[in-house]
Amino acid sequence: MREGPLSATGVIAWDVESLWERLWAVLPGISVEVIARCDxxxxxxxxxxxASSGWPDQPVTAPGALADAADAATPTPPLGRRAVDTQPCLLVAEDQMQGRGRHGRPWQSARGASLTFSxxxxxxxxxxxxxxxxxxxALADALDPPAHGAAPRIGLKWPNDLWLLDAPGRGRKLGGVLIETVAVGRLRxxxxxxxxxxAPQALDGLDTGYACLQELxxxxxxxxxxxxxxxxxxxxxxxxEREGFAAFAEGFARRDLLRDRPVTTASPAVPQGIALGVTATGALRVRAPDGHVHEIASGEVRVRPQDGAPT
Structure with a gap:
């Protein structure tokens, strides 16, 4: 557990110690790092x-054992991060210079106004x-807890964006998720x-509008x-890991930004249609103009411009 170097423009108080202690109970062996900047x-x-591939002496959290290990683990603060490791790690960058979205698109951020972590x-x-x-x-529920009888303020745009909703099906981009996996021996x-x-910030070239959590x-x-x-x-x-997407399907349906909206897609089979929610495995269902329903497992989907919503 360690905090990175301080920025010349001032200190951000992250309170890493308390965060690490709470995370350890769920992900034993985790380290929490805050660094001033990285790409x-x-x-x-x-x-x-x-880099961990083929490194035989590393401690390993076995697949499927995350929660079981938490009950028996005793926190021992890591004394500096190793260059190679398969233990859980939360890495926060105060300033991310070359943040990436899906398909390599740049993710713009600013120190003190954006939260960027992996x-x-x-x-x-x-x-x-x-x-x-x-x-x-998980992110949307933490930031906008579900309330009985109240419409959510944060919507989810399949497959990886969080939007602040201004009206049903309409809003501005609040955040995004990028997931990558790497095989390390028998682990993934x-x-x-x-x-x-x-916080508010001036960003160029956005076609999805800009929203920030301070609006909430x-x-x-x-x-x-x-x-x-x-x-x-x-x-x-x-x-x-235990239950799969099924455990989150209801929560996603409650916040589904695209459901029942006219959309365009990158799929040659259904370039446009009406989004019908997702399948049990999280694929997007789209009804084409001819009435056929297609399932899209990956790719780009945009709200059609004539619907009045940002894309």
Whole structure:
């Protein structure tokens, strides 16, 4: 556990110690690191995972044993991060220089206004389908707790975006998720990257609008946002490993931004249609103009412009 160097423009109080203690109970062996800057937190952790291949002396959290180990583990603070490791790691960058979204698109962020972090851990679910949707549900529920009879303020745009809703089916982009996996011997490491807009900032070239969490809670800071989402995310990943996307399907349906909306897709089979929600494995169902329903497991989907919503 360690905090990175301080920025010349001031100190951000992350309270790493208390966060690490709470995360250890769910992901034993985890380290929490805050660094001043890097190109991409996902890239750093993916490269560490690749470097771990063939390294025989590393401690390993066995697949499927995350929650079981938590009950017996005793926290022992890591005394510095090793360059190669397959233990869970939460890596936060105060300033991410080359953040990435899906398909290599740049993710713009600013120190003190954006939360950018990645969580790497070994996972062994029976089926990897719907992981990005499960992560989205965990983040949205932590930031916008479900309330009986109240419509959600945070919606989920399949497959990996969080939007602040201005009206049903309409809103502006609030954050995104990027998931990468790396084989390390008998393990597969999942690296879950998260970017969240916390405070107002001027960004160029956005075609999805800009939303930030301070529109929901004016007093929210970047460290407070991390403390709000990190533990629910860790718990969600343990649950996902055991139960798969099924455990999150209802939560996603409640926040589904695309459902019943006209959409365009990158699939040649259904370039446009009406989104009908997702399957039990998280694939998007789209009804084509000819009435046939297609399932899209990956790719780009946009709300059609004539619907009046950002794409």
């Amino acid at each position: 991409s937190t996902n890239t750093v952790l993916v490269e560490r995972a690749r 969580l790497a851990l070994p996972l062994a679910p029976a089926d990897w389908s719907g992981l990005s949707l499960a992560v989205g549900v 490491m999942a690296v879950i990257g998260v970017g969240l807009n916390v 809670d004016a007093g929210l800071t970047v460290p407070a946002t991390l403390h709000r989402v990190a533990l629910p995310l860790a718990r969600a990943l343990v649950r996902y």
